[in-house]
Amino acid sequence: MPRILDIQMNSFPIAGSFTIARGAKTQAEVITCTLTDDGAEGHGECVPYRRYGETMESVLAQIEAARPLIEAGISRHDLLSAMPPGAARNAVDCALWDLEAKQMSQSVASRLGIADPKPLTTAYTISLGEPEVMAAQAREHAGRALLKVKVGTGDDESRIRAVRAAAPEAAIILDANEGWPEAVLERHLNIAAEADVKLVEQPLPAGRDALLAEIRRPLLVCADESVHHTGDLASLADRYDAINIKLDKSGGLTEALAMKTEAERLGFSIMIGCMVGTSLAMAPAVLLAQNAHFVDLDGPLLLARDRQPGLRYAASLVFPPESSLWG
Numbered sequence: 516m517p518r519i520l521d522i523q524m525n526s527f528p529i530a531g532s533f534t535i536a537r538g539a540k541t542q543a544e545v546i547t548c549t550l551t552d553d554g555a556e557g558h559g560e561c562v563p564y565r566r567y568g569e570t571m572e573s574v575l576a577q578i579e580a581a582r583p584l585i586e587a588g589i590s591r592h593d594l595l596s597a598m599p600p601g602a603a604r605n606a607v608d609c610a611l612w613d614l615e616a617k618q619m620s621q622s623v624a625s626r627l628g629i630a631d632p633k634p635l636t637t638a639y640t641i642s643l644g645e646p647e648v649m650a651a652q653a654r655e656h657a658g659r660a661l662l663k664v665k666v667g668t669g670d671d672e673s674r675i676r677a678v679r680a681a682a683p684e685a686a687i688i689l690d691a692n693e694g695w696p697e698a699v700l701e702r703h704l705n706i707a708a709e710a711d712v713k714l715v716e717q718p719l720p721a722g723r724d725a726l727l728a729e730i731r732r733p734l735l736v737c738a739d740e741s742v743h744h745t746g747d748l749a750s751l752a753d754r755y756d757a758i759n760i761k762l763d764k765s766g767g768l769t770e771a772l773a774m775k776t777e778a779e780r781l782g783f784s785i786m787i788g789c790m791v792g793t794s795l796a797m798a799p800a801v802l803l804a805q806n807a808h809f810v811d812l813d814g815p816l817l818l819a820r821d822r823q824p825g826l827r828y829a830a831s832l833v834f835p836p837e838s839s840l841w842g
Contacts, residue, residue, distance in 0.1 A: 529542060536666070624842065635832065693718075742755075760775055768803060
């Protein structure tokens with residue numbers, strides 16, 4: 516029997532809304548690829564992202580265009596040149612990893628040399644809002660080990676201080692999503708350092724972040740929108756201290772693994788992040804994140820309804836996937 520590709524478009528409601536500097540959303544829209552070959556099934560999920568010019572329709576069309584190659588048995592290695600980095604390739608690549616694991620009766624973890632994958636401390640996201648609203652969210656989750664706080668306005672001092680006061684013991688990451696004007700960059704970085712923030716993600720717009728190489732950085736600054744795949748890394752070494760690897764940016768686990776290796780060689784701290792998706796999207800990233808410095812894989816925690824079976828979350832921990840989900 517030939518390999519068969521099935522593509523589904525799914526929507527999962529977000530609990531409340533998810534707000535960043537660029538806007539808010541109430542639904543997580545995802546595309547799921549299922550590959551069937553000789554009785555085995557592999558699954559992969561991606562989240563199209565408008566910031567990168569992707570829509571549900573464009574990503575679906577990309578996968579459909581590659582269908583003949585996929586169903587003809589293309590390998591993960593050859594997929595890297597057949598499809599560009601991005602959400603479409605991610606869904607196919609992760610489905611191939613899962614399919615191979617099922618066909619070989621060998622977990623993805625063991626194939627990666629991870630004998631005993633561990634539960635990881637993951638960030639929990641506090642959406643952008645007025646300072647008192649963000650403080651209330653932070654207070655509700657103050658017992659978590661790590662909070663990721665969305666900022667990205669011209670005056671975030673009150674937000675940073677309000678969240679820190681509401682969650683005095685939690686480690687904090689700030690994510691500006693390209694939203695800080697150059698005029699406030701140093702001031703905001705200094706305020707973040709005073710508040711004992713551990714890391715700031717993408718304060719300036721991608722392509723307009725040269726100022727980061729010219730100033731003193733009082734804490735770790737992490738590239739997100741500025742870094743997608745391995746080829747981006749070398750040009751960022753003077754601007755960033757860390758990089759955020761996301762499967763939907765890199766175009767799958769295969770490229771993400773190579774990217775992580777090269778980033779470590781170049782001396783970057785590693786953060787493994789996610790779009791807002793289900794446990795199926797997070798599962799391969801949990802394996803990728805096994806020795807990362809920062810982990811942000813809370814997508815399912817932000818949903819009103821996840822896939823079943825899903826990942827296990829307990830307190831601040833996310834546990835490795837069971838084979839019934841992925842891998």
